[in-house]
Amino acid sequence: VAAKFFQALGNAGINVRAIAQGSSERNISSVIDGNQATRALRAVHSSFYLSHQTLSIGVIGSGLIGATLLDQLHQQAERLRKDFHIDLRVRGILTSKNMCLGEPQIDLRHWRDPLKAGTKPDWEKFLAHIQPDHLPHSVLVDATASDELPERYAGWLEKGFHLVTPNKKGNSGTLEMYRTLQKVARAHNRHYLYATTVGAGLPVINTLRDLVQTGDEVRSIEGVLSGTLSFIFNSFNAQKKFSEIVREARQKGYTEPDPREDLSGMDVARKLVILAREMGLPLELKNIEVENLVGERARGGSVDEWLSRLPEEDGAMEALRTKAASANECLRYVGSIQPGGKSAVQLRHIPKDQPFATLSHSDNMVIFRTARYHQQPLIVRGPGAGPEVTAAGVFADLLRLTAYLGGKA
């Protein structure tokens, strides 16, 4: 009992001034700072299951992923409280334009209007509100694709926030930044979780981590890591011109507003960098050989201009396709890492009986070949993008965080 008591106070970061236990071992007294009383009581209660494991959450960004996450959290809140004694409280939402805070939390039935009517974003106020005296654990969710926010991550971890994000920019930035984030999280005993940065909700990063940590030797990772490029090449056949498929993908909302961002291969390269670093390879983005599917002359100018001239490429792409088809192969845009070898993103000819050739729709596929998975690889396949599955992956990271903090989902 005493053990559980101390564990609870410790986990919650309570400063205990003095403690005494009766000889009967049936009572414990502790002296703590007055302003930490609520927090202490809550921590002790929750550890004895009188109350709940509470997480104070700040969500940054209310775009597709952020909004979907907020809705998913709302839908599951009661079940998690009732069945698992987990209390996930969104206390703040911050976007580039607005901020809204809630006490004791934001009512997630109606977060859109309060956010619209909210104040201007104020980081200091936001962070203080997500990390109040009376709650033991605080986490920030960066649900944006911002280039700038990752610069703040280390500071947040140092301040005591845990961090969950689907934003690739932090881990695929400089190697120095990647290492700093890992180091700062470890030094401050905070968790930095980013399972959704590759393959969204698919079990890619956590699978790789299990392999690496248990000492498996990863011999190669190959992946179709862009839903957009998967769709484009899975759909490319004798009946359809390349430029038509790109237009179709854009109309369906599968591409970035400017499809050249997908076709450049940089998004795939960023995912490769993250996987490589999780394997312990000291890779920078520039070390990856990237086959840019946008010709050099086509990289400037407006999207419409580019799309109108895209049919000029149809001949060359069709030649590639028929050459592959005549060898019973198909085209796939594949990223690959080989420790000690080169890491590349390129359009490859894949024999029809190989796993990548069986892809359809906009599925991702990752193939792990290791010392233990040598005869046959370990393969994960499925939709690797989209707000529903990405938000669900972020949600799963939040629950993993709860488990690391002593909760049991």
Added chain:
Amino acid sequence: VAAKFFQALGNAGINVRAIAQGSSERNISSVIDGNQATRALRAVHSSFYLSHQTLSIGVIGSGLIGATLLDQLHQQAERLRKDFHIDLRVRGILTSKNMCLGEPQIDLRHWRDPLKAGTKPDWEKFLAHIQPDHLPHSVLVDATASDELPERYAGWLEKGFHLVTPNKKGNSGTLEMYRTLQKVARAHNRHYLYATTVGAGLPVINTLRDLVQTGDEVRSIEGVLSGTLSFIFNSFNAQKKFSEIVREARQKGYTEPDPREDLSGMDVARKLVILAREMGLPLELKNIEVENLVGERARGGSVDEWLSRLPEEDGAMEALRTKAASANECLRYVGSIQPGGKSAVQLRHIPKDQPFATLSHSDNMVIFRTARYHQQPLIVRGPGAGPEVTAAGVFADLLRLTAYLGGKA
């Protein structure tokens, strides 16, 4: 600092009699029982990274999986200690015939001879040795396929052991036993991890758990869950008779000594029961409709007798195969769960362009269809049996346990 101190003592189960913190907040004094001094010091040190996160491990069973796990632990021990401050100490090995204990741990360079020369198994002694006063966390690994050991699991959890196992028998026994184990683990704040009971090292159970816990609605799970039956039907073609393939599989060691145990479908049914229960379905083994591939008259008698008469089945199996082939389909032995529908294990005709049809060798494949993965399913594929990948999965569970206990791999 004080917080970390209390957390460490609490996690380690130390009874603190009295504590005082200096007003400078640079020193903390605590009064504890003399016999807990080492344990307390170790716990506090390890929390400040002066020492290591230590796990006291007892391995039960030294068959293929147990032996491989011990060797893997040995190979990784130094790296885990150095890079991750994780100290995984195997302090005891117990088999049906022998037991060996080590202080401070068993030297895993040479565990085979000491085990052979060990004493008779003595459970009381074994458990006491795995849970010594001076170490904070103890875990038992049931690396057997025993029917009887799972009866002891609840008692172990109650005594304060964590539990990791690839043994399917506990979770696929009675629903009552499954629920008791979940309940006891939760009530005693102990972890019961069994990711390897379905698909060995493949990310199947943890993926399902993420889906369920984040509120996804699982609409169906289908799986080729037996490496043996996968091999048999993946190899079945016009050139080979069914009985020849069964013999070949047995010679390669892919089957149980009596292949009828694989062909009965019971192993697949057990895995289905585990998946169903993880989805929250109150299923008993008897609720699963199982197509037994061994004819009723063939179930008795010796293996050799049965094998010698197996060619009598070739005609019927070949008729099934050609019927499928003529419809551009192939045969696969598939288990499926549909909440609200029936759960079954059966030989199915699979169209050639469907994922199961692309299987080769002895790969497993699990297909999750959910509310979020509805257009395209989430698919995991790869070797789902074998000592290397199963032991690695158990190893990964041990590292997950370390993370839940505050360590950071």
